[in-house]
Every structure is written in structure tokens, then in C-alpha cells.
Amino acid sequence: MADTGTSDGAAAVLDSLDHEPARTGSPLVRPLEMVAAALLVIIITLLLGGVTSRYVLSIPVVWIDEAASISFLWLAMLGAAIAIDRNEHLRLTLFVGMLPEKWRGPVHAFGLLVVATFLLVMTWPAIDYVIEESYVTTAALNIPASWRVSAIAFGIIAMLALVLSYAVRVCSFRDLVMAGLLIAAVAAICYLMTPVFKTLGYLNILIFLIGVVGFCLVAGIPIAFCFGMGALCFLAFSTSVPIFVMIGRMDEGMSSLILLSVPIFVLLGCVLDATGMGKAIVDFLASMLGHIRAGMSYVLLGSLFLVSGISGSKVSDMATVAPALFPEMKRRGYQPKELIALLSTGAAMAETVPPSIVLIVLGSVAGVSIAGLFTNGLVVATVLLLVLAILARWKARGEVLKGVRRAPLAVIGKTALIATPALVLPFLIRGAVGGGVATATEVSTIAVLYALIVGVVLYGGIGWRKFYGMLVETAALSGAILMILGTASAMAWALTQTGFARDLATLMTGLPGGWVTFMAVTIVVFMILGCVLEGLPAIVLMAPLMFPIAKSLGINDVHYSMVVVTAMNIGLMTPPIGIGFYIACKIGNVQPDEAMGAIWPYLLALIAGLLIIAYVPSFSTMFL
Known part of the structure; x- marks a missing residue:
């Protein structure tokens, strides 16, 4: 992926x-x-x-x-x-x-x-x-x-x-x-x-x-x-x-x-990993919540929520959070398969947290406001976060808390001090874009400069050889992403030129139940595409077909975008095909066969959250 x-x-x-x-x-x-x-x-x-x-x-x-x-x-x-x-x-x-x-x-x-x-x-x-x-x-x-x-x-x-x-x-x-x-x-x-x-x-x-x-x-x-x-x-x-x-x-x-913001946010994710800024956030949340029942689950979900706001990468998020939290969670009685289920679905939840590359691409392809996507994506991610947290609390009823103590205030204060420069970054990105102060591209460059300066001064810095490697890695990954966008755009154009898009729109708008039925069809289609194609290809291929239909049915573009992205990422984490699930298994060193049975309750929780988002539009549009 x-x-x-x-x-x-x-x-x-x-x-x-x-x-x-x-x-x-x-x-x-x-x-x-x-x-x-x-x-x-x-x-x-x-x-x-x-x-x-x-x-x-x-x-x-x-x-x-x-x-x-x-x-x-x-x-x-x-x-x-x-x-x-x-x-x-x-x-x-x-x-x-x-x-x-x-x-x-x-x-x-x-x-x-x-x-x-x-x-x-x-x-x-x-x-x-x-x-x-x-x-x-x-x-x-x-x-x-x-x-x-x-x-x-x-x-x-x-x-x-x-x-x-x-x-x-x-x-x-x-x-x-x-x-x-x-x-x-x-x-x-x-x-x-x-x-x-x-x-x-x-x-x-x-x-x-x-x-x-x-x-x-x-x-x-x-x-x-x-x-x-x-x-x-x-x-x-x-x-x-x-x-x-x-x-x-x-x-x-x-x-x-x-x-243009895609490679720069990719580089930002590399800087996050190299400097340890993500781990600082994880340590701070652990000191705050680690002593309560299901506290480490909350820390994992909260870390994915916050760290994704810096890196914009599911892979980077999981690779940052898992090594920092899994050992302690295993000591408290968490089964490895449960950790993988929580990690993968938590990463799917965080996709609407800016600066998500998927949101940027979707805004470009479908002509949706990036500021609107960034601002309201937080609300949608919060709904999914709460659904997963409720399930995690129920799952943790047998958690072993023997010997677990509340962190001293001095420790909390120290971790907060270390994490503060890192915590500022996601709010800087969201605030600047959502407030119309700067574009996503402009904010991405400021964020990279900020992360580099903070990383060098406070988090140990980055050597020149390492930085060069990060630049090359960013170029390769950005090229792979953009090549998909290019060929998928050609395929989408070929598809629309046949008149198929027009006939599909006529069929969809004539479905019984209007927008309610169309939203259900959207969820099924993008969950399937998420399993097979992953996020970016599915969006570039289907957005030119589906967004005009949604608009004709009176569905707000930002609301529809949130449903599409969430459904797609649930598919991405759904076994036996979803590649994101296998990446989570590799990061957590757990066999997919073992984790497959544990993930379904979490996926059902995400689907419940998705239905809430789909049929309560105000969650996606309250800040428009």
C-alpha cells in the first residue's frame, strides 16, 4: 500500500x-x-x-x-x-x-x-x-x-x-x-x-x-x-x-x-518518523490515560487520531504507534489479535483527519473544498473514534491492571512539555487551511519547515544522509501515487466518454428511496473498491461518476466525501483482501489467520459509525 x-x-x-x-x-x-x-x-x-x-x-x-x-x-x-x-x-x-x-x-x-x-x-x-x-x-x-x-x-x-x-x-x-x-x-x-x-x-x-x-x-x-x-x-x-x-x-x-501538497505531506510523514515527534505524542497520551481501564486502547486510538494529523499516512501512523504501545498492552492481558484489530480499524478511522492525502486528492478530482474537507473531517473522525472507544472499553472488561499506577504529575508535565511542539503541528495545519489563511499546499511547506526546525532543535535532528534518503523515498512514493492518478484519470475519462456515466446517473437517480438508497449503494460500492483497489485509485476512478449523481440528489459534496472515504477505508482493512489489514499484521508481527477472527466486531463498529455519518448529514456539514 x-x-x-x-x-x-x-x-x-x-x-x-x-x-x-x-x-x-x-x-x-x-x-x-x-x-x-x-x-x-x-x-x-x-x-x-x-x-x-x-x-x-x-x-x-x-x-x-x-x-x-x-x-x-x-x-x-x-x-x-x-x-x-x-x-x-x-x-x-x-x-x-x-x-x-x-x-x-x-x-x-x-x-x-x-x-x-x-x-x-x-x-x-x-x-x-x-x-x-x-x-x-x-x-x-x-x-x-x-x-x-x-x-x-x-x-x-x-x-x-x-x-x-x-x-x-x-x-x-x-x-x-x-x-x-x-x-x-x-x-x-x-x-x-x-x-x-x-x-x-x-x-x-x-x-x-x-x-x-x-x-x-x-x-x-x-x-x-x-x-x-x-x-x-x-x-x-x-x-x-x-x-x-x-x-x-x-x-x-x-x-x-x-x-503539489502530496509530496510535501509525504515528506512531512518521513520527518515525523525520523525525529520521533509521533512517539512524543504517544508518550504524553500514555502518561495521561494509561492507568485507567481500556486506557491503553484510548491511547492507541488517540495517538492514531493525532499522529495522522501530522503524517497523513496510515502506514506511517501504524508504524509509529504500534511499537510504542504493544508491549505494555500485551503485559496488561491484551491478545495480539485484538491489538491488530484495534490498530487497523483505528488507522481506518483516522483517514479523514487532515492532512489526509486521500482528502487532498478527492478535493482535486471532485472539485470539493479542501478547507471544508479538512474542517469537517475532524468531526467525522471523532464520531468513529467514539464508536471504537466504546467497543474497546467493553472489550477491556478483563484487562489486568495489577501494578498499574497513575503517572506522577511531574512525569505528565515532562511528557507534555516534550510533546507540545509536536502537538502544535496538526492544529497549525487544520487551523490554517480550515480558516482560509492559506492553501493546503502553502501550509504543507510551512509544516515541513516547522517540523525540520523543531526536529533539529528538540528531537535529535536528521543527518544529511538520512535526509537525502527521505527525499528520494518521498519522490518514489509520490511518483507511485501520481502515476495512479494519471492512468486512473485516463480510464475514468474513457469511461465517461461512452455515455455510461449519463445512463448510470439516470439509473441511480431513479432508485426507490432517493438519496437514502443511493447512499447505501455508495457504501457497498466503495467498501468493495477499498478492498481491491485501495483509496486513491478508487476515488479517481469513481468520483467523476458518483459525485454528479450525489449532487443531483441534493447530497452535500463534503458530506458525500466523508461517506466515500470512510467506506473505502473500512474496505481497505477488511480481510481477506484488504491490504491495510495485512500491513497491520506485519507491523504487529501477528499472523493474518489469527487476527482475522478478532477484527470483525471492530469493523462492525466502524460500519455503525459510518451509517451514523451517512444518515445524519449534520456531522459532516456543521462547520460549513
Whole structure:
């Protein structure tokens, strides 16, 4: 799973979930890492300069956003290439892991060649797109727009080179030949059947946008390339639309200025982990609540609630909180499976706490106010927090409190003093964005600067080598996220062009029960998508379809967003498919089979909270 920044420990957790060996730091990719790290520093510097000139000097610099946008697209594409090298693109490995050992090699070779085929086919359209954009001049810098979009062509070529280089190194010649012949045969059959496909109408959605994508997902191909291959096949074999259009859709999906905050909040999560700011918050809550029954459960949930407001990352949140609390909770009689259930559902609860990357992406894709999402997301998370806390209190009725004492006031005061600089940060982020003082992008840069200064002065600092590693990790993870957004945007565009969105809207608005039934359908759809696709792909794919329908039924955008995000994250933590559940198991070192039985009461509690949120709109709209 790759939704936001991860620490080294969390990244190791992700690697351990995969059946493909990690491959980091190859000579081919090291120059890309250095350039990507430099670009991230340039983006932060530009945005900080823009904030300073606008709010301190009252002299807006008009070219800063344009320069940052150019740097951002290059960062995204270089990061996507680095993620290819590091094996950090999000993919579903559950089914590949079930295969007999003898089949994994051929399936691995097939997956790599599918990725290579997609990139190879997209190479010339990407170059053609650069040529077309060379005739366009940017408004502020007065340079050809090809300077920016050439990042897409370069990134595609770099990813193609890395995929082929890796495939040749690790796959047998026989497996590669067989996989290549299979792909060529399928492509030839589809090409010959093109006249037939063009007469099938909506059946092509089932064949290409569901069938091809679903098959690629099961084969363990990264989700970004599953979407890309589905959209490519759909356009190539069932329409007369040129493939060139896909590059423009991918560019649009990755280039929104709102998304500039994604890599910066990812970096913020890395800084949180490296400096120990998250652990300081955990220690403070433990000193306050650790002596009461279910107190450690409250600490765990409260820590996830607060820490997520700094990192915006479920993986980072769990990797920060679990090691600090699990030993003491086990000593008090908590079963490991119960800890995993609480950890995973607590992480799902915290997704609406800003600065959630999912909320930022949703705001960008669906045109929803980021300030409204950040402000009201806190209320929604609080509802879910209370539901989980009630269940945790009931579960803790047999907790062993022998020898547990209230922490002395001196200890509470000391931990509070240490945690205060860290506690200020989430409220700084929420207050500035929710109050309209600054945009999410501007606040993200201020938050990174604050965290770096506080981390260096109060929490032990970060070495240059460590900081460089964090920059590269941020670039890779951001590239993986943004590549999904790009290909999912292309697929969503292809889906809407068929007229399917219009007919779906007609069907949905005609359901008996009006908005009540539509909300129930939404919950089911996004819980299923959350299990299979994880948050970002599901949002980018479905938001263009579902949000207009919700609006036509009179559902507030922010209210609907909260239902969508919550349902999606419940799905993400739902076994046997939800990848978030397996990440929690890895972090807590508990076998999934053991934890699976314990998580259902917590999931039911979250669903109860979700129903409250869905059918009591005021919880999501009270601060609008």
C-alpha cells in the first residue's frame, strides 16, 4: 500500500508483503534519485518563497506557481521511475502469493512485459504530445509548454528501460519468450476483432475496463499500469479515439496545483518518523490515560487520531504507534489479535483527519473544498473514534491492571512539555487551511519547515544522509501515487466518454428511496473498491461518476466525501483482501489467520459509525 509517506520501517513492511524482491539503488537510477531529491527541495523552496512574498512582503510573485508546476511534473515522473526500480508501485499480491512456486516465475515475467508493453505503446504518443505542446507558450515564464510535458515522455522511457533491464536480469529467457508470445497473440486477436468490439457498446466496458483491469490486478501488475492497460485496450480496440488522447488525460490527472501538497505531506510523514515527534505524542497520551481501564486502547486510538494529523499516512501512523504501545498492552492481558484489530480499524478511522492525502486528492478530482474537507473531517473522525472507544472499553472488561499506577504529575508535565511542539503541528495545519489563511499546499511547506526546525532543535535532528534518503523515498512514493492518478484519470475519462456515466446517473437517480438508497449503494460500492483497489485509485476512478449523481440528489459534496472515504477505508482493512489489514499484521508481527477472527466486531463498529455519518448529514456539514 502506498498512500503517503513511510518511514524506513514502514517501507520494509511494504517490501515484506511482496513476493518480488526489492531492487533499490541500481546504477541506472541513481542520477534520477539525485535529480528528484533536488527537485523536491526546489519545489519546497519555491512554495516557501511564494508564501513569504505573498503574506510577509505583500508582493505576489506570479511565476512561482508555474515554475513549481513544471518541477512537480518532473518530480512525479522521475519518482514513478524510481518506484519502478524500488518495487514500490502499489499492486495486489494476494492472488499471486497463492500460486504454486513453479507458476510465479512465468506470471512475474508476464506482469513485467505487460508493463513494458504499455510503456512502449505510450512512448510515441508522449513524444508527439511534447511536439504539440512546443507551440504553446506558458503565461508567466513565457517558455514553451514542452519544457513541462517532456517530463512525461522522459519518465515513460526511463520506466521502460528500468522494467526491461530488470526483466532481463531476473526472469528466465523461456518465461520472457512465452509471456511475450502470449501478449502478442492476445493483441493480435483483439486487433482482428476490432470491428466486432466497435458494435458491442457497453459490453466493451465489461471486457476492457473491468475484464482487462481485473485480470491484470490478479496477475500482480501495479495498479497504475492495470488502469493504463485497460484504458489503452479500450481506446485502441473499441473506439476510433487516438491513443494520443491518453497522454493528455494523464497530464491533467497529475498536474493539478492542489496535488503539489502530496509530496510535501509525504515528506512531512518521513520527518515525523525520523525525529520521533509521533512517539512524543504517544508518550504524553500514555502518561495521561494509561492507568485507567481500556486506557491503553484510548491511547492507541488517540495517538492514531493525532499522529495522522501530522503524517497523513496510515502506514506511517501504524508504524509509529504500534511499537510504542504493544508491549505494555500485551503485559496488561491484551491478545495480539485484538491489538491488530484495534490498530487497523483505528488507522481506518483516522483517514479523514487532515492532512489526509486521500482528502487532498478527492478535493482535486471532485472539485470539493479542501478547507471544508479538512474542517469537517475532524468531526467525522471523532464520531468513529467514539464508536471504537466504546467497543474497546467493553472489550477491556478483563484487562489486568495489577501494578498499574497513575503517572506522577511531574512525569505528565515532562511528557507534555516534550510533546507540545509536536502537538502544535496538526492544529497549525487544520487551523490554517480550515480558516482560509492559506492553501493546503502553502501550509504543507510551512509544516515541513516547522517540523525540520523543531526536529533539529528538540528531537535529535536528521543527518544529511538520512535526509537525502527521505527525499528520494518521498519522490518514489509520490511518483507511485501520481502515476495512479494519471492512468486512473485516463480510464475514468474513457469511461465517461461512452455515455455510461449519463445512463448510470439516470439509473441511480431513479432508485426507490432517493438519496437514502443511493447512499447505501455508495457504501457497498466503495467498501468493495477499498478492498481491491485501495483509496486513491478508487476515488479517481469513481468520483467523476458518483459525485454528479450525489449532487443531483441534493447530497452535500463534503458530506458525500466523508461517506466515500470512510467506506473505502473500512474496505481497505477488511480481510481477506484488504491490504491495510495485512500491513497491520506485519507491523504487529501477528499472523493474518489469527487476527482475522478478532477484527470483525471492530469493523462492525466502524460500519455503525459510518451509517451514523451517512444518515445524519449534520456531522459532516456543521462547520460549513
